[in-house]
Amino acid sequence: MEPEAITFGTDGWRATLDEFTTPRVRIFAQGVASYLREEGPEGPVAVGYDARESSPAFAEEITRVLCANGFDVLLPERDRPTPLFAYGIVDRDLAGAVVVTASHNPPEYNGVKFIPGDGAPALPPVMDGIEDRLAEPETLPEDEHGSAREVDFVSPHADQVRELVDTDGISGLSVAYDAMHGSGRGTTDTLLERAGADVSRLRCERRADFGGSPPEPAPENLEELVERVEGGDAEVGIANDGDADRIAVVTPERGYLDENLFFAALYDYLLEDDAGPVVRTVSTTYLIDRVAEAHGESVREVPVGFKWIAQAIEEEDALVGGEESGGFTIRGHVREKDGVLMAAVAAAMHAVEPIDNRVDRLLSAHGTVVQDKTSVDCPDDEKERAIAELEDHIPEEVRGVAVEDVVTADGFKLLLADGSWLLVRPSGTEPVLRVYAEAEDGERVSELLAAGEELLGTVV
Structure with a gap:
């Protein structure tokens, strides 16, 4: 072999x-x-x-x-x-x-x-x-x-979570938890229940086929959880991916909560009782930066991959580190993304102030942000060549807006004059190139994603 x-x-x-x-x-x-x-x-x-x-x-x-x-x-x-x-x-x-x-x-x-x-x-x-x-x-x-x-391995971790998270307010909170038939079942839900939450369970049985959909906590895979929360059966919804290192949150007003918005709300919540910089990936929202600036804190931007977040957390003594795909950890814990810990943090945060209210307040103070992403097929052995060749095709403007700067920490991130940005980078887990965009509204994001796909068409 x-x-x-x-x-x-x-x-x-x-x-x-x-x-x-x-x-x-x-x-x-x-x-x-x-x-x-x-x-x-x-x-x-x-x-x-x-x-x-x-x-x-x-x-x-x-x-x-x-x-x-x-x-x-x-x-x-x-x-x-x-x-x-x-x-x-x-x-x-x-x-x-x-x-x-x-x-x-x-x-x-x-x-x-x-x-x-x-x-x-x-x-x-x-x-x-x-x-x-x-x-x-x-x-x-x-x-x-x-x-x-x-x-x-369960009890020591649960003790650590209770030491890090003020779970007193969780008592009586109604939480819908979706394990997606993954390893979070009997761990995340039990932790929340022992903290006093009233937990209703979805897909908390082990199934080898994950019930017919991958254990990816994306909006299209969490429809029942969204229905339960939006229908008033639970105050907040929480889901983990297959190995429960990532989290997704569902709220009554927004349904599936964009991970970028959750990250901004999380940082704002943690800053109420502590201080410190934040670490985010190049693909994560600049709303994080606005929250940091409002509190006099700094931001460290790193390539996509939690190993880079973990390294920067140690170097910066960061309060929190995370990525737009739902992976987070906080100061005092191991420097690995932890969806079980974050379920307790999300519940505690919601108990203090409904997450929708916190997000509304942040967007009112710092401006609306919309982010989305798409993918372009590219074999793994072609990614390095494609990204290298892209350097010769970086435009001076994107859909009529000037490119003010280009960040090359991970692929190419084009910072535009109107505050929006476009990122193209190779996926580390699938044979695709990722295209990300952020702007003030969805229409502009769609335009930027289309421009990114066109840009990749010159090298793929």
Whole structure:
């Protein structure tokens, strides 16, 4: 089996099950074992997995390889959210964790991600170190093998959330929770319920096919949750993706709440009792910047990918970091996106002031913003060439508005004279180029997205 068949993406390897096979998973596990033995800290390794039908078996294979390499392995009693293992690393002083998950991808996918000893997403030198060591599994003498045992990853994480979040106001709050048949079931809803919320559950049973739609908390996949909240059956709705590291929020007035608006409201809420800069990705709204400016705080912009957010959070001692795709974490927690933690934060925030009211107030104070995105097909092996060639096609104006500056932290972000912007960047998880746009109204955003697609047409 050739290690070259394993292609790393943003923070691990993800593929369809015809490529994501047991022999290749074992090769990945050996790469992790060799890396940890030669460069990582000492200690046990956590092995977690999501709710996919194939995930427990893959986790078992990874455990065998790690134990055969002399590592003790800590396992959950069932599939659990990815952020629980990130916190477990720090809480239990582990060498790292391997999680079998394809996150929000449909059921025909699976994946593996490695989380190093600091509980934050692995940076490129770590993943390069694993990739360089991909090989057929090794086996030490049997008396040098590690052992595997089940431990409780849920309770320590729940205790941490209660320490970070003032959950007193959640008591009596009616929350509709949608697990999308993923690993958040029995974790996020239980946490909210024990904080005193009146929780009604949707899709909180494990289903291998995720009920026919991918566990992606996008508007088109959360129609029942929206109906329940807009119909008055719950004060707020919360959903997690397949491995519960991301969050989506539903409100009575807006239905599905744009993640950019949630991020702005979140930062504003946290600033009521604390202070500090914010970290956001290049694809995230400038409304964050306006909230920061109003409070005398600074903003750090980073490329898309939570590993860059995590790195900047540490460098800036940021109050919060996040991205427009629904991944967030806050100061005092591990530097990994955590949809379980954020469910408690969202409920606490709504209990203090309805999220719709907070968003209305922010938009009134700082101006309306609308953002949207689209994608253009592009094979993975063509992305680098396409983006490089794009440099020669950057226009001086977009739909009649001058380009004032170009940011190249991640692809090309065109800052326009009217305060709007257009971003083109390669996806780290799919064979597409992403086009993002932000402006004061939806019509202008549509124009900018069309211009972005036309721009990509010159190189794809």
